[in-house]
Amino acid sequence: MDGPDRTLRASRNLIRLLGEAFPLGIPVEFPDGSTILLGEALRHPTLRLHLRDAGFLPSLIRRPRLDTLLKGYASGAVDLSGGTFIDVAALRPSEKPKAVLKRVGLARLLKAALPVAIGKGMQPGSGFDGQGRPLARAAAKENAADIPFHYDLSNDFYRLFLDARMVYTCAYFAAWHDDIDRAQADKIEMICRKLRLKPGETLLDIGCGWGALLIHAAKRYGVNGHGVTLSPAQIEEGRRRVEEAGVGHLVTLELKPYEEMQGQFDKIASIGMYEHVGFKAHETYFSAVNRLLKPGGLYLHHAITRRGRKSERAFHRMRPEYKAMTSYIFPGGEVDHIGHSTTMLEAHGFEVHDVEGWREHYSRTCRLWCERLHAHRAEAEAMIGPERTRIWLAYLAGVSLAFGRGSLSLFQTLASKKKREGDRLALNVPPSRADLYR
Numbered sequence: 001m002d003g004p005d006r007t008l009r010a011s012r013n014l015i016r017l018l019g020e021a022f023p024l025g026i027p028v029e030f031p032d033g034s035t036i037l038l039g040e041a042l043r044h045p046t047l048r049l050h051l052r053d054a055g056f057l058p059s060l061i062r063r064p065r066l067d068t069l070l071k072g073y074a075s076g077a078v079d080l081s082g083g084t085f086i087d088v089a090a091l092r093p094s095e096k097p098k099a100v101l102k103r104v105g106l107a108r109l110l111k112a113a114l115p116v117a118i119g120k121g122m123q124p125g126s127g128f129d130g131q132g133r134p135l136a137r138a139a140a141k142e143n144a145a146d147i148p149f150h151y152d153l154s155n156d157f158y159r160l161f162l163d164a165r166m167v168y169t170c171a172y173f174a175a176w177h178d179d180i181d182r183a184q185a186d187k188i189e190m191i192c193r194k195l196r197l198k199p200g201e202t203l204l205d206i207g208c209g210w211g212a213l214l215i216h217a218a219k220r221y222g223v224n225g226h227g228v229t230l231s232p233a234q235i236e237e238g239r240r241r242v243e244e245a246g247v248g249h250l251v252t253l254e255l256k257p258y259e260e261m262q263g264q265f266d267k268i269a270s271i272g273m274y275e276h277v278g279f280k281a282h283e284t285y286f287s288a289v290n291r292l293l294k295p296g297g298l299y300l301h302h303a304i305t306r307r308g309r310k311s312e313r314a315f316h317r318m319r320p321e322y323k324a325m326t327s328y329i330f331p332g333g334e335v336d337h338i339g340h341s342t343t344m345l346e347a348h349g350f351e352v353h354d355v356e357g358w359r360e361h362y363s364r365t366c367r368l369w370c371e372r373l374h375a376h377r378a379e380a381e382a383m384i385g386p387e388r389t390r391i392w393l394a395y396l397a398g399v400s401l402a403f404g405r406g407s408l409s410l411f412q413t414l415a416s417k418k419k420r421e422g423d424r425l426a427l428n429v430p431p432s433r434a435d436l437y438r
Contacts, residue, residue: 174186178368295419296426
């Protein structure tokens with residue numbers, strides 16, 4: 001038997017053994033069209049794992065890292081149909097890896113894996129460089145280039161899975177429903193309530209996206225809104241939406257870095273933008289927000305976080321899944337922990353009033369986005385290519401699972417720029433929060 005056939009036979013034996021360890025109950029299809037059920041009984045009616053390149057398992061065994069899995073998935077060497085990785089995760093056994101190894105036997109696994117490991121690996125090249133970016137733009141490292149890399153894929157691509165307002169940040173679920181349009185509308189309204197917007201006030205949206213928050217704030221609360229972004233595609237579509245909503249006299253959008261903004265505003269919102277700033281620019285960021293906000297003005301800080309650690313050194317160690325997210329999807333992005341965020345706010349002249357955790361809200365948001373993108377997978381592949389579509393499906397599923405497990409979280413932090421009234425510090429919010437839930 002020649003090399004490829006030998007590797008394929010060894011791979012089948014390994015999959016059978018893995019089915020004992022991880023009885024997910026889904027078929028695994030091999031390059032020759034044959035299938036083996038991963039476990040003894042079918043547990044999902046449509047899920048199917050496809051091993052399209054016989055070299056995928058040898059490569060994964062020789063380099064058992066998340067990066068190998070992602071490159072194999074991006075290139076199509078391994079694929080999933082009939083569902084998402086969230087569906088796969090729901091089938092995982094609750095046993096810990098050590099318990100699985102003890103039950104199945106490490107020696108048996110090694111014996112089955114060895115003949116696979118010596119086989120020929122995957123064909124090189126996934127279309128991405130070592131940083132998870134397309135080879136055509138591997139040299140671009142500045143934030144000004146990283147933002148368009150993520151957001152200028154195609155407005156039509158984002159329409160495939162976002163809500164009608166095109167809000168690409170965590171939704172807010174007043175109840176655990178699956179209506180993404182309703183949840184995003186409720187999120188925008190909640191932001192406006194937390195900022196206690198009033199007619200005639202000025203509102204700055206840092207990282208305004210396609211303008212949904214400013215449009216709602218202008219129409220419902222009569223504010224004068226200004227938004228800044230670094231994405232040309234968002235500016236073009238956002239301005240069209242502003243005019244279509246009839247608030248062109250109240251809302252302006254600008255392609256400009258936040259640190260170059262001038263003037264002062266009554267209220268400022270930063271919704272899902274802070275992750276792009278990076279730790280080295282945190283000082284610049286909070287100094288700019290303080291400079292742009294009027295004394296006594298409110299600032300809403302909405303950002304993804306990671307769990308704090310016993311030391312900053314330990315916190316900055318990058319786990320594989322976090323490194324993959326910031327390489328393949330958010331180049332240049334860095335995620336803070338809530339303790340550091342509030343410390344920076346207080347160090348830059350702000351008083352923190354409220355901190356609300358939305359972790360489970362973002363897990364559900366990303367699950368809904370993943371399901372919607374999966375439903376439009378063929379259209380997405382036609383727009384951005386099969387490789388990047390697969391990466392996006394893996395990213396949305398992985399982030400949803402990370403929020404579900406608690407390795408990622410999200411907080412909305414309401415703060416005000418300190419204002420003295422005689423010998424007292426002004427109170428800039430009502431004595432209760434009943435107005436938020438009226």
